[in-house]
Amino acid sequence: MQRSATPKLTRLRVQVYDVTDYVDFHPGADAILRRAGDDSTAGFYGPQHPPTTRDLIDEYYIGELATDKG
Ligand code: HEM
Numbered sequence: 001m002q003r004s005a006t007p008k009l010t011r012l013r014v015q016v017y018d019v020t021d022y023v024d025f026h027p028g029a030d031a032i033l034r035r036a037g038d039d040s041t042a043g044f045y046g047p048q049h050p051p052t053t054r055d056l057i058d059e060y061y062i063g064e065l066a067t068d069k070g
Pocket residue numbers: 010019022026027028029031032033034035040042043044046048049050053056057060
């Protein structure tokens with residue numbers, strides 16, 4: 001897959017990650033892009049991901065969505 005300049009954002013609950021630099025290395029290939037810009041929570045915590053994936057994603061954390069709850 002060709003890397004593009006468009007940022008690839010993904011989201012787990014209210015936490016947002018810029019995974020632009022990771023998509024080319026994803027062992028699940030384009031699956032990560034199916035949810036780009038959307039909520040990946042259910043898929044991310046699926047059985048295809050080893051527990052170490054939860055540490056890996058910390059590197060790509062960029063912030064939290066604003067919520068009404070303050
Ligand atoms: C920053 C780290 C990662 C993120 C954000 C991520 C995200 C995702 C997402 C969103 C999906 C789609 C789930 C769905 O069907 O809704 C997926 C699928 C998958 N991921 Fe990851 N992933 C990461 C790391 C990894 C790692 C480390 C592995 C393996 C060691 C892996 C293996 C897979 C596999 C095998 C699939 C299924 C592919 C398919 O359905 O065709 N991922 N991942």
